[in-house]
Amino acid sequence: MSSGVSPRRQRDLLIATTAVAVVTDATLIPFYPRLFAEAFGVADPQHVGIYLAATCLIVMLVLPLWARLERRFTTLQLLCVGQLGAGLLALASFSTTQLWMFWLCSLGMIVFKASYLLVYPYVMRIEPKARHADTIGLLAVIVHLGGILGATIGGWVLEHNDPRAAYLVMAAGDFLQMGVSIALVRRGARVPEVTLESESELESGLAPTTTVPTASSTPASTPAKIWGLGPLARLGVIMVVVYFSDYILRPFFVEYWSARTSLGSELIAGWIYAIPALASLLALAAQRVGWSRSWSLSTVLALVLLGVLLQAVPHPAAIIGGRLVFGWAAFRGIVDLDLALFEISPPERYAEDFSRMNLCQQGGALVAFWAAGAAVSAGGLTLPFFVAAGGFFIAMAIFAVFGGRFISAAPAGEVLDAGATVEVGA
Template identity: 35%
Template sequence: MSLRIALILLTLISVVCDTLLLPFYPQFFASEFAIQDPSLIGLFVANCCVTVMLALPLWAKVAKKYHELALWLVTQVIAALLGVLCYFANTAWEFWLYYQLMLVFKASYLLIYPFALRLAQQRQHLSIIGLFSVLMHFGAIGGALIGGYFLGLGEPRYALLLSGAGDLIQVLLCAYLMVSLKIGIHQQAIESEKPRTRTPYFIWQFCFLSVVVYFSAFLIRPFFTTHWQTLSVQSSPFESALVYAIPAFAALSMLIFNHFRHRLLWPTMSRNSTLLCAMAFAALGLYFQAQQQVMLVILARVLYGIALFQVMVLLEVMLFAKSEPAHYGSDFSKVHIAQNVGVIFASLLVGVSVEQFSSTVPFYFAAIGFTGLALLLLWRVKFAGRTARIAS
């Protein structure tokens, strides 16, 4: 087994295990702990984001001294044990504590991404970022479908045991790779072409964009299945999970399209212009998902999935184009913090908005977020063009 294939498997297993309960936190807490407070669910999701946000930079520092495979070997064993403790938790607060500790150790697998990019040449980054984006989406599909299946059986806690089993499979993969590739425990030093004394300005730019994008994207996730079941009352949890996963299927179609794009007589635009269009279409997709027609919501999920895939891939391609291999891990961890800040704000707002208004309100807030970014990018594109004309 090649290192590339192994990293793909590690990513897929990790995402599946981490998203088993994500679409169903409201139903999980209601069935297991008789908690139905949307604000409390939002607070739990925000707490999960804070945990991962704080843990990842620490693992990025550890990975400068110890090889990522050796790191994952240890962290995933501990994560599996904590997953078992979550399964046996008797109270919501006991579950909450064990779950957050588990996420601390699970956060280390996010280093797979910069690790894979560091091994590749920069011209391969677009295909790798697109591939990993689809893996994240397909992991979400698998996680949502399996989680929906367990919820339909009335045994959502089985998802926690499956998550632990996935962690152990990752441990075996890491051990196999370390032995077959003769990789030691310690990390080899990576020389930086441009030593840094402070965080570059472009990192702050991408942090701002990431906060708004992830805030807007995550607003609709925690209560989407609840929103869908108000439109289609007869839908089972499994069917709700299928609708939830539509953007992931749309992302796959875009990955295939991007792969064969050079063979098609398709007009090309600059990255900034493409990003602008993608954000505008994402806003439209979010707006139409708030409507009350089932078919319109399904079509809007497709449009939103295509647009969101383009937005997230372009942001990361542009980030790593400006960064350099020696800083991939630390740069990614900083932007990942910004992503989680957006998710935290969304988690806190979504619970309150659903409780005070309805499950459709988050879609409007999210559409406003993408519309605002699209207008900002439009202003920047026009400003850059005006500046170029004046300079010439």
């Protein structure tokens, strides 16, 4: 059956639904401590940390199952099921007043929302490799812009409504996405065959920034393994460290900000939380107008480390400045790491390798959320910043020693040409 939807149209619609998902799902991310305190009377930081760790564990366990189902059903069919289930359970999460039932419904919702992660490798299969850097950059912008809008909506909701009202926003987003997915399925949308000619037509669409090595048939002078690990495993190690260090800062940042300023409204706290997303958009704009330059990953991670330490200074100006530096540098680093996965992995294994890498990302976030609750209970609201700084220092040291070759390799038996690079940008 031929597709009734062009690849470009599919990509645009799926990216639009991704934007909806990011905005609606981000409404509660900065405010979970207040949700548990106001809706269920639970103020224990460790309870919040354990809940958020459980959400990551659910994604780790079920995403590989969604990826396996993709062998029997199309991605879009699975998305329809996932979006319906997530929407219904979001409504149930809003309705419940019992803590145990909230855990059951909201974690069940995460089971279905994990299917949304199939969109990422699906879109990458639609796009020729020459446009992968552009697409990754665009998705990163959507994630960060969605974080800004989601935090703003969440702050408004918490100021004027029961915190559980955020689940109504999520349900509306889920059902809207389901409508788009059903329309694509009914029109016969599918992944097209990508030819070498279609790849070459788009070679000029890359924007300059950091460079990472790619595969070729030239023999390599760099060993295929470092520490006895292959390229995907090494990238996974970095993902665990980086995601742990990033996510440990998130659960209690709003409480940290509120304790150090008289500007305690949820709306303002949501804006401060979203500053890294704004900084990411500024970084992308600088790339577009040519005000950016190439940076090594060790340099980028050093700037991330600086941003974390500035946020640990108990003064509003230092916190805001630190979040700006952190957001700008983290955007550069995450885009490069994401692109490295799709350079290592062949297209037919995108979904499988992406699910494996997501295990590493979610594993880092899982431990981070648990550690955040424990750290706040043991050492106060500042301690997570110093733990995060330690993690980013480890990642920076790895790249300072090994350089970009730590996450470089050739897929499917090919070897690395140390001189070949891809310009990583948006």
